[in-house]
Amino acid sequence: KAVVSTQSTGFAVKVYEVHARIALERLDTTEYNQCQTRLMDLYPQNPATGNPREFLTYRILYYIYIKNTSDAMKLIAELSPEESANEDVQFGVAVFNAWSSRNYQRFFKLYLTAPKMAGYLMDSYVQRERHATLQTMVKAYKPSVSVAKVSHTLGYPDTETAMVYLDEMKVTFTNAARTAIDCKKTMIET
Secondary structure (H helix, E strand, C coil): CCCCCCCCCHHHHHHHHHHHHHHHHCCCHHHHHHHHHHHHHHHHHCCCCCCHHHHHHHHHHHHHHCCCHHHHHHHHHCCCHHHHHCHHHHHHHHHHHHHHCCCHHHHHHHHHCCCCCHHHHHHHHHHHHHHHHHHHHHHHCCCEEEHHHHHHHCCCCCHHHHHHHHHHCCCCECCCCCCEEECCCCCCCC
């Protein structure tokens, strides 16, 4: 754990940002959140230091991780014009909008283009969202859906990678070539 004294200096901001990035790389969301919480206090006291908009983006993405729609919406509604114009923040808002509206294809497309450390944070919940998306697709596409469509929608780089996931999910295929999922016979557990 990083505890950088009670001083609210620009140096403390830098230390907490570095520590938060390391936590993201290690998928340690608890440690990341502790750093993020401290940074929220430090940024107003050190306005010319650090990367507040980058970490604002991560806060929006963290709200998706903990499924806190109301705080995310409140945060987005309170964005200043400068924050709203920031490319990183726009990314976070776009991901939240795709996630909250269940626009799965857009969500996974954004995941593949995540800037800076955003992809690390999204890694902590992308499989959860893939699972929910696959459940929805199996219900919606009866009698079958192509593996290519599922692979594309779930944001996999190719069907071979998607097949590993589909095998883990124990889906039933319509044919020996395994080109389509039998939605009637496939049960995705919740």
